[in-house]
Amino acid sequence: MIPPDDTKSEMEAFEAYLKEKNLKITSQRMLVAQKIFSTHSHFTAEGLLDEFKDQRDLISKATIYRIISIMVEAGLLQEHDFGKDYKYYEHIIGHEHHDHIICVQCGRIVEFMDKNIEDLQKQAAESKGFQITGHSLNIYGSCNNISVCEFNPANKK
């Protein structure tokens, strides 16, 4: 389906990290990383697992979670909390920093980035005596084309 496009440099970064940490390069790690780097959207652990359902028994749920954890640790994957009881992830390389708008009706996730907001956040934190290490800004709202939204489960197939 998705061609193993420009994931080379990302795969190399991952392998470099594994070597640096004396972790082994296994087929599962390579397959999962390949899949993640070629997915240009937000995904969940469960969703990632499903991607391997066809090649049944290829990669277990525990391993998926363990690999995700390593990649987050490596700084290659960002974890997001969008108010659900499971986490979302997206790979970082090649993606500029951005925040998210989540449609409360259909679940669609749109990215945006506003330099002014970033600057004001920095100011706000510093004025309270904090040094920023990160932030999470999620805007919830309704996208105005629910009836046609391809992400709306109600509109599936």
Next chain:
Amino acid sequence: MIPPDDTKSEMEAFEAYLKEKNLKITSQRMLVAQKIFSTHSHFTAEGLLDEFKDQRDLISKATIYRIISIMVEAGLLQEHDFGKDYKYYEHIIGHEHHDHIICVQCGRIVEFMDKNIEDLQKQAAESKGFQITGHSLNIYGSCNNISVCEFNPANKK
């Protein structure tokens, strides 16, 4: 400890909501609401439960969760996700809208509010075709007085 200060109007709002929804006014609901309205900080379900540990068996864990749920539904309590695997809450009446800065070292939570950020968020969402229903902005950083921070577990007693 905390005097049952200015919680009258808030208790009235809660009772009004219960009546409106044909829900009953029970001693548990009144006690929990009273405790919540007189707590001017962020708390967790578990922490709230602890507040009743002395009057042992007075209120069960299940009831705490059920009452919190009603109060969130009533719009009297706001739910927050600060990246932990449990939720934080704070009561709304008498509290202007604000966002949060969380110290990654000691867990201290500081509130702030920046009208410019709010406006820019609205603009950003609208430019993507969304109508905002809410947002969550959490800034993570380190407060620069860890060694004396009263909220730092390491500094307890």
Next chain:
DNA sequence: GTTTGTGCAAATCATTTGCACCGCG
């Protein structure tokens, strides 16, 4: 060959729920 990884099933942990009994209205 060791050490680290994987799969499986069982364990966690916050939160939710089924059910029998209890108390508000």
Next chain:
DNA sequence: CGCGGTGCAAATGATTTGCACAAAC
């Protein structure tokens, strides 16, 4: 009374972990 509320213990669901076997180096 009658229905919603409560407590308890068991269920849930995402994520984690212990352990025996396998694969990487």
